[in-house]
Amino acid sequence: MPPDRKTPPMTENGLIRCQNLWKVYGADVGALRGLTPDAARARIAASEGWLTALGDVTLEVARGEVFVIMGLSGSGKSTLVRCMTGLAAPTLGDLMIDGVNLRGIDPALLIEMRRHKISMVFQDFALLPHLNVRDNIAFPLRVQGIPRARREELADRLIQTVGLGGRATHFPKELSGGQQQRVGIARSLITEPEIWFLDEPFSALDPLIRDEMQGELLRLQASLQKTIVFITHDFDEAIRIADRIAIMHNGRVVQIDTPERLVLAPADDYVAAFTRKIPRARVLRVASVQAPASERAAGAPVSAAALVGDVAARVLASETPIPVADGAGRIVGSLDRRTVIETVFSGASA
Amino acid sequence: MMRVAATGSGRAVWPLLAGIALLLAGLALAAGLPDWARRLPADWQVDAAGTLNSFFSWLSRKAHVGPLAVKDITRALGTAVELPLDLVRGLLAGGFRLRLGGMRLEMAPLPWWALTAVWTLAAHRISGRGGAALVLGSCLYFLLFGLWEPAMFTLASVALSVLVGAGLGLLLGAWAWRWPRLDAVLTVLYDIMQTLPVFSYLVPILLFFGFGPVAALIATVIYAMPPMARNTTLALRRLPQSVEDLATMTGCTPRQRQWLVLLPAARQGLLTGLNQVIMLSLSAVIIASIIGAGGLGNDVLQGLKSMRLGRAFEAGLGITLLAIVLDRMSRAYALHRPRHGRPGRPARLLLGTFGFLLLALLAGQFLPVLRDFPPALTVSTGKMLDDAVAWINLAWQGPIAALSDGTVRYLLRPLKELLLALPWLGVTAGAALLAAALQGPRLALVCAALLSLPALTGYWDQAMISLYLALVSTLIAMVLGLPVGLLAGQRPRLDRVVTAVIDTLQTLPTFVYLIPVVMLFGLGDFPAMMAIVLYALPPAIRYAKDGVARVPPKLIEAADMAGCTPRQRLWLVQVPQALPELMLGLNQTLLMAFGMLVITALVGTRGLEQEALVAVSKAKVGEGLIAGLGISVLSILADRLITAASQRLRQRLGQG
Numbered sequence A: 001m002p003p004d005r006k007t008p009p010m011t012e013n014g015l016i017r018c019q020n021l022w023k024v025y026g027a028d029v030g031a032l033r034g035l036t037p038d039a040a041r042a043r044i045a046a047s048e049g050w051l052t053a054l055g056d057v058t059l060e061v062a063r064g065e066v067f068v069i070m071g072l073s074g075s076g077k078s079t080l081v082r083c084m085t086g087l088a089a090p091t092l093g094d095l096m097i098d099g100v101n102l103r104g105i106d107p108a109l110l111i112e113m114r115r116h117k118i119s120m121v122f123q124d125f126a127l128l129p130h131l132n133v134r135d136n137i138a139f140p141l142r143v144q145g146i147p148r149a150r151r152e153e154l155a156d157r158l159i160q161t162v163g164l165g166g167r168a169t170h171f172p173k174e175l176s177g178g179q180q181q182r183v184g185i186a187r188s189l190i191t192e193p194e195i196w197f198l199d200e201p202f203s204a205l206d207p208l209i210r211d212e213m214q215g216e217l218l219r220l221q222a223s224l225q226k227t228i229v230f231i232t233h234d235f236d237e238a239i240r241i242a243d244r245i246a247i248m249h250n251g252r253v254v255q256i257d258t259p260e261r262l263v264l265a266p267a268d269d270y271v272a273a274f275t276r277k278i279p280r281a282r283v284l285r286v287a288s289v290q291a292p293a294s295e296r297a298a299g300a301p302v303s304a305a306a307l308v309g310d311v312a313a314r315v316l317a318s319e320t321p322i323p324v325a326d327g328a329g330r331i332v333g334s335l336d337r338r339t340v341i342e343t344v345f346s347g348a349s350a
Numbered sequence B: 001m002m003r004v005a006a007t008g009s010g011r012a013v014w015p016l017l018a019g020i021a022l023l024l025a026g027l028a029l030a031a032g033l034p035d036w037a038r039r040l041p042a043d044w045q046v047d048a049a050g051t052l053n054s055f056f057s058w059l060s061r062k063a064h065v066g067p068l069a070v071k072d073i074t075r076a077l078g079t080a081v082e083l084p085l086d087l088v089r090g091l092l093a094g095g096f097r098l099r100l101g102g103m104r105l106e107m108a109p110l111p112w113w114a115l116t117a118v119w120t121l122a123a124h125r126i127s128g129r130g131g132a133a134l135v136l137g138s139c140l141y142f143l144l145f146g147l148w149e150p151a152m153f154t155l156a157s158v159a160l161s162v163l164v165g166a167g168l169g170l171l172l173g174a175w176a177w178r179w180p181r182l183d184a185v186l187t188v189l190y191d192i193m194q195t196l197p198v199f200s201y202l203v204p205i206l207l208f209f210g211f212g213p214v215a216a217l218i219a220t221v222i223y224a225m226p227p228m229a230r231n232t233t234l235a236l237r238r239l240p241q242s243v244e245d246l247a248t249m250t251g252c253t254p255r256q257r258q259w260l261v262l263l264p265a266a267r268q269g270l271l272t273g274l275n276q277v278i279m280l281s282l283s284a285v286i287i288a289s290i291i292g293a294g295g296l297g298n299d300v301l302q303g304l305k306s307m308r309l310g311r312a313f314e315a316g317l318g319i320t321l322l323a324i325v326l327d328r329m330s331r332a333y334a335l336h337r338p339r340h341g342r343p344g345r346p347a348r349l350l351l352g353t354f355g356f357l358l359l360a361l362l363a364g365q366f367l368p369v370l371r372d373f374p375p376a377l378t379v380s381t382g383k384m385l386d387d388a389v390a391w392i393n394l395a396w397q398g399p400i401a402a403l404s405d406g407t408v409r410y411l412l413r414p415l416k417e418l419l420l421a422l423p424w425l426g427v428t429a430g431a432a433l434l435a436a437a438l439q440g441p442r443l444a445l446v447c448a449a450l451l452s453l454p455a456l457t458g459y460w461d462q463a464m465i466s467l468y469l470a471l472v473s474t475l476i477a478m479v480l481g482l483p484v485g486l487l488a489g490q491r492p493r494l495d496r497v498v499t500a501v502i503d504t505l506q507t508l509p510t511f512v513y514l515i516p517v518v519m520l521f522g523l524g525d526f527p528a529m530m531a532i533v534l535y536a537l538p539p540a541i542r543y544a545k546d547g548v549a550r551v552p553p554k555l556i557e558a559a560d561m562a563g564c565t566p567r568q569r570l571w572l573v574q575v576p577q578a579l580p581e582l583m584l585g586l587n588q589t590l591l592m593a594f595g596m597l598v599i600t601a602l603v604g605t606r607g608l609e610q611e612a613l614v615a616v617s618k619a620k621v622g623e624g625l626i627a628g629l630g631i632s633v634l635s636i637l638a639d640r641l642i643t644a645a646s647q648r649l650r651q652r653l654g655q656g
């Protein structure tokens, strides 16, 4: 069961802020530099053969938030994250990490930031083949020049955390995909980063291990309070971990919202089609589907913030509707069988 | 099968080819051709050699870079190379002679037993018992046949040139990876360096560094470095983007990025390059014996010159052993994947080895018993072998002479005369037309420009002689190699034997091939051809074999289901499908033929390669370079044309 969800964070003072971000691939896109935003936009629209990987993306990620990016293949998810980490320079627009603009940032400061503040887990693991598990995990510290004894001590602790005890001296080629990704995760955590970027970290893993790793991620997030930007293709994964989800389509961010709002109030047909397959009972909260408080309701109340799916069994077993209580224990509504059945089956039948 | 039948876009090519052949023949026979179209008259030719000669003589005598004379710079460079070379040579064999004031100090080299022990143990670590036995056996061979010292000289030169070549290659390869424009330039340069006969650049090197091991070492590095650079660039390019991103995201400095992430991650490709550098270095060090590199190559050369073929044979066998050992060890090391449970840091082992060698060195100084291999134990079959060769030549004189004379009379000479009779303009135009038909006007232009070089510089006849020898040898190698390859491609057991044989053949330095053919056939075009055929055979076999083996199983099944007999299946399905691969094989075979052709100058051929060799002995830089460039031009041309043809074929077969 997912831990308590935070309310959607305020979008002032985001830790990561993208302001009208464009990333265009093609021959001589350098010509765009120096144009006014409007002129540049017109130029991009007029150019054939250019590929707009990111088009006018504006968004903020709050401190401590789990921010999930979804979209079809080629919709620009990786490009967005590569811009956020400074791996790719945006063609236009600004990107601020904790108030620091990445454009024109002092290279030394950027290196410093990557060494301590942000880190990344790669889709294809990117383990170094010549280093064993321990050395791979300790690699970021080696880059920082931390003495061997110290970094190995820290690495050994993380090896335990990700459940690779006893494999410290194995080489990547000797590990399964799931084990390799654990190494990648441990490596990205060893610098104790504030912001953690994960680009489809679990898509190469089988469902069982994926499930286990998601649990681990949530546990880590609960105990370490990191800000997480997470790319995935998988809705189950997204709704399990996300505070908010950004849906991308052809380089544009179409909607950013909680899973529940995406389902209840899709911004356009694309999002509606995209979210149709989501099992409603797993994203909708009782408060969104409840009926007004009713005389007939009986029994112990359920919480308004609970997911419909989590209380479904109780409602279905009861003859009468069940009262709904808010956080303070006041009765604010009621939930009957019919509503629950409709919620559970509406997603699947669409 | 369907695809083979549907010729489609490629159909237009073959009539054109026929047309070109007709054109060539017509040009050759047309009586009305003006003289200049047959051969350029001398006063139309460009004296490129003379110009180059005066340029190099200016460079070596008068040129200055800033306040420094070029000759002083090269002299300093020579000394810088000479010091480590002397050190390694002295340690492995030969020892040191120092003069301190009036005192003369003599120091013995590392004793044979210590080196043998260390190498055998190292081989055991790298490739197990088999490797250890091979190394021990080779050491014993050198010791017993009195070849220890030359073998160690050769090894010292190889070691140093590998060190320099690999380092330089790594650097250039990494730069080329970072700056694609540099890569384009370097690739052309490497193409020329690798096709230019060694003899050609020996001359300028001689000019600057004088006769001896230093010049030899520099020539060796030039010859052996390119594959390292190419492999480095390739290996870096093949790294997944995420490895680079990892370096960035962990906050690597540029240097950390290079040395901690990129190069180690590309290790496998780099080691493949290293293997090639080692093998080419050995090959070049042997050839460089003609400019005084010494070592085993010198023994072979002296043996061949004085017709003490037994001695040459023993030294040649020594080279062969050295080649096999070096190839096997470096390959095993390259294939070696890190595994857990192996001690990761062999620092203690290295320290122990070092200590042992130091002790052995000291022991060698004071205890003569421990210094030299007991001479009483050495043997030589040289005399016996000489006698055997004499006997074979006597007993089989009839058949050998018949084979040799017959081939020369009915194959070699007619072909040579045909090529020599062709007008340069006809050949050039024909090649250009062919290129245009195969790929387009650009390649045609390149062809025409390349072929005018020997015509304009007055080396046309020699170029045709080189071409004829390369072509005829390639033809024979293909005729011999194809059936073997096709058979092996279908029979896994035969395949294993054939692969083992051609793998070994391919590790041997070019020079070694001269020994048996000279023993049996003496000097001239026929032995040269035999050596070239032997050397060029492996790719002919290998590509045929792999081409057939790689035909998709579903096509084979389709053929079987259509009721093909095995023979029909081979000719109707497998061979047509494997054609592009066979073309690549032809290309490789021809390139190898050119590679060997260069060396056959030593057994008295008459083409460009001979001009290059003569230039070495007369120290004529210009002539050597121009003749060498001629060979370069021919092989690059052949390569481009065959590659274009093979691409066409591939398209036609729908293989992308």
Ligand SMILES: Nc1ncnc2c1ncn2[C@@H]1O[C@H](COP(=O)(O)OP(=O)(O)OP(=O)(O)O)[C@@H](O)[C@H]1O
Pocket: A025, A026, A051, A052, A053, A071, A072, A073, A074, A075, A076, A077, A078, A079, A080
């Ligand atoms: N270096 C590049 N040069 C040119 N085009 C690029 C480059 N990198 C990405 N693109 C293009 O930008 C678009 C967005 O790519 P991106 O990798 O961000 O997609 P994605 O959403 O991460 O897809 P996936 O789910 O397949 O990983 C794609 O059309 C891609 O081809």
Ligand SMILES: [Mg+2]
Pocket: A077, A078, A079, A199
């Ligand atoms: Mg992606």
